[in-house]
Amino acid sequence: METCSQCRAEQEDLSRRTFLKRALGVAGATLVLNFFPAESLRRSASAATNAGKTLVVVFQRGGNDGLNTIVPYTDPQYYVVRPSALIGAGNIGIPPPGTGDGAGINLPGTGFAMHPSIQPFLDLYNNNSLSIVTQAGFVGSTQSHFTDQDIIERGIFQATDGWLNRYLQAVGTAGAPAIRAAGMGSDLADSLRGNVVVPAVNDLTTFSFARLNSAKAPLESNLRALYGQDPASTSTNSYTRLVHTLGPDMLNRVAAIEAIGPAVPQNGAIYPSTTYGRQLRDVAHIIRSGLGLEVATVDIGGWDTHDDQGGGGGATLAQGARLAELSGGIRAFYNDLGPLMSNVVLLTCTEFGRTVRQNASGGTDHGKGSVWFVLGGGVKGGLYHGTAGFPSSLVDANLDSGRYIRPTVEFRDLFSDVLVKHFGVNAAELALVFPGHTHVPVGVFV
């Protein structure tokens, strides 16, 4: 579909601004980041099928060890590089299914087992709601948290804005959603940063000015008047424009959240009583409340298991605990939404996997390929190792640099699968989100 000329011009503007922002201390640096409210970028008549759909991206910060999440227990070399947790303290090897405490949960016919702590995922895998990509990542992974998270969240190396924000710019939405996108937490995820103003929402229950009572109306009126000034008439500071845009935006979001009341999980869903659990619960609530939420991000940290990674069962330490929280929250989210889940896709990411061989501190160090999950409407289910398959043996010769799981599924392809299949994004729109990338479908969707 032909993009309208105005939008094309906007997009050209976007890439020029992006380029100039990169340049340090150059004349272009005086260019202002022009933040438009979401509404003004809406376009008419897109063929995208995003109406009523939601994508939730959960980022596991720190680098989750995929090899212990989905375990190649039939490969004897696995127990060479990771001795079984059953036979010694500090060992992180997940024992084969049926061999004792903390044993893996078999995925029949695959040669793999789940880490016992992601047991909440088993039903979802069995009913084909859960696709599991075992070697996701990207060529050129640097093993730096900072850099690799940036690359994944921005989608392409040179970008300064997030891939999800570029999606919001590229594809419009019908109607006027009160909250089209939200980053859960007090720090907006990089994937949502960009020209479209996206709120960071930390705590739904306190996101309200109701307690102002009689002061609420006059104060809001004052703020709108002051924030509504043309920024150029108030200051020469270029960031004032962002402040002036955020003000009314914030007031609108607060009003929308005030209107939907507190989250009440349905269908007996029980979320972990952690910040992550609460944030997933709040996302489900916003989805159910019909505010038009299309994109949301949630973070879960604690994955950087350089030491005390632990195994499963009685040997659970850091990773097992985090996996239990991750999967418990996602399972509750799935249960909570019930039939609404058919319009929702939840995707997990992590900046890298970890070294195949465990280290001397009962942990693993930064690696490359890892396990990413895709859950929800339209998903095929099953394990995906990529076209090259999973190494038949984890000997050094089969590993990337002799140390890492090779990332054989490029994350941009996975993201593109989601955009194309779930939101119905076309090739031109996709090129705005991942310019220069050729989409090789992974095939996790029906």
Add this chain to the structure above:
Amino acid sequence: MLVFGFQGFDSGTMNVTSLYASETATASGNSLKKSDSHRGSRIEGLAAIAAVEPILKPEKESDRSKIERKLRSLIRKPLPDDPPSEFPQQADQGRSLNTPVAADQATLAIKDSAAGMAKSAASMSPVAPPISSGSSISTISPRVPASSAIAGTAASPPGSSMGAAGSGGSSSGGGRSMQNLMRQLPGLQQLLTAQPATPGPPSELIATPAPPLGPPQAGLPPAPLNWPAYHVLNRLAYGGTLNQLNTVSHLTAQEAAVWAVRYMKEQLELDPTKPWPTNLHSTEPLPAPIQLNDSALSQRLAADRADWRTEEGLPDVLSPSLSELQDYDLIRKVYSRRQLREKMVYFWDNHFNTNYRTHSKGQYELAENEAFRANAFGKFLDLLMASAKSSAMMIYLNTDVNRKENPNENYARELQELHTLGVDVNGNPNGYTQADIVEAAKAFTGWTTLDVARPGFRFIAGRHSPGAKQFLGQTVGGNGGGPGEGEQVLAIASRHPATAAHLAKKLCVYFISDRPSASLLNEVAAVFTDSGGDIKKVLIAIFTSQDFNNVANYRGLVKTPLEFVVSLHRNLGVWSPIDPFRNRLVRMGQGLYEKAPPTGYKEAADEWLNTDTLFNEVSFAYEATIPGFGSTIRYGSDTSGGSARLWLKSLNLTTEADVLGFLLNLTFDRQVSLTEYQTYLTTLRSAGGTFNLDNSNVETPIDRALATMLATPRYKYQ
């Protein structure tokens, strides 16, 4: 009866007069018998202040035993190699804050006298002249206070202690009788210090409120003519105190320029009567630092520490919780007179980010923070070394488990990526490779923490990887190993030109502009290199640069949440409990000591400006002003009971123009647009009738006008 554990004091009745008298008599020497190793130490003084301070807390009968318990917890038996100084002047990181050493006799004396303290406090009569009257004190102390009144002007000295325009000076908090007593008897303060008496902060002239302000012209509001004075308060400090802002409002353009230079020099510990140093591009030392007196802050800190928990089973080791650490730090940020130092301490603590939650030992973060404070204006390598060898960092980035069989690269990587050479805009390393990371990791093998309870460094030779290492093109060690190899790695990294550029950029973004000019960056990096990483020289280069002194950069930054909340307290002279402030800061996303990723908190505005942060900042503004919105903040003076109307009335303001001139000075340097001015004016008039501060119906309009000011975009400008 008050006993401070010094020999020579009769443990019978004492009165204040005699205390003060003996103080003046011991001007040059010290009639208080001390062992030589403690001469010049402030430890007993601090222990004794701590011994006294608990009384300053609201005194309830049930608190008595709690106070006694705390007193005992603060005393410990001297260890043979205890360092005398609480504030180590070198990067002596392995010391905990709590190293008071008191003679055993003192221990007993304090224990016995604890019960009598309240009684004797009541018996003290305020007969001593306030120490802050200046002249008598300057003859006692060999150190001249840096802040003396500017000759010929009515302005109060820059850097003078923070005081509210009203009577309830925030330096002592209001409404508590013992604190009032301490304020009237600062002589007590002197007695408690072992070294020759340091004078309290010089007396501060209370400036008159800013002049009235009428509506501005339409259009872009220009910078005020006296902008340089406001500018240095906005940048070198966490905003001006109420009194400083009042002072500045009366300065002409020329006076402001002079005032600003003086303020900068004082904050940089330079003699304000001398010209700027010219030896920035050499390793020649700067003149000895002239430090502003921060004794009022020390009292507050001691009071705050009195509640801290201790390490389990080790009552001599203070182990503050995360909240306690945060409160303590916020007290420093709000009340220290050495504002630039506090800004630098935050800069270093953030640059060398660690996370309390990785170890849960408050003493580790505290020790690290104190080392940064001691070296805030020092040499970069000393800071780097203090960070590298701190328990907090060694645990955070796994140095403590780095051993030859399996080197852990985490610290080696972040050392180069974040602390020294850095990466370019595309995330590419500025001159180091994976091989350098691997080699550096080997050099650090064997480094580990001292023990669980006490922060510190030790080296385990058996873990150290033998052989020479190649790091950034140089050969390191290989002849026996030892911690020296890691130290060499740090030295090499600190000298790399990319490190100078990296630090120059961060500091220029912190103090000047989100987009510093190339010429500025080059100059600052050159000073860093040529001076051998002398941070004070780097700061001098920054603050004397054209960029810093260009009006185009005035109000050109956006406050981080920390700067927002601290400046609100300083600008308005807030004098209420810190607690709600700390919680709100955490919700704004800038909880101190708990940033998880090693990158620390970002500086650039677009990193911070998001809906949630803005919501929390606006909520905080409302908490500070709207009764019933959860506010426990009070501003103004204790005599006004927190009411804004009475506060303004106590300043003898009458008209709308008076009120706006005063408030817009505290919040916006009196630079507002016509729309803004009219909005505030309309709000002030919202009760109808003539505006009259005697009329209680203007209470709510004033609250709402102030609420609006603090919530508006302009209050975020820096």
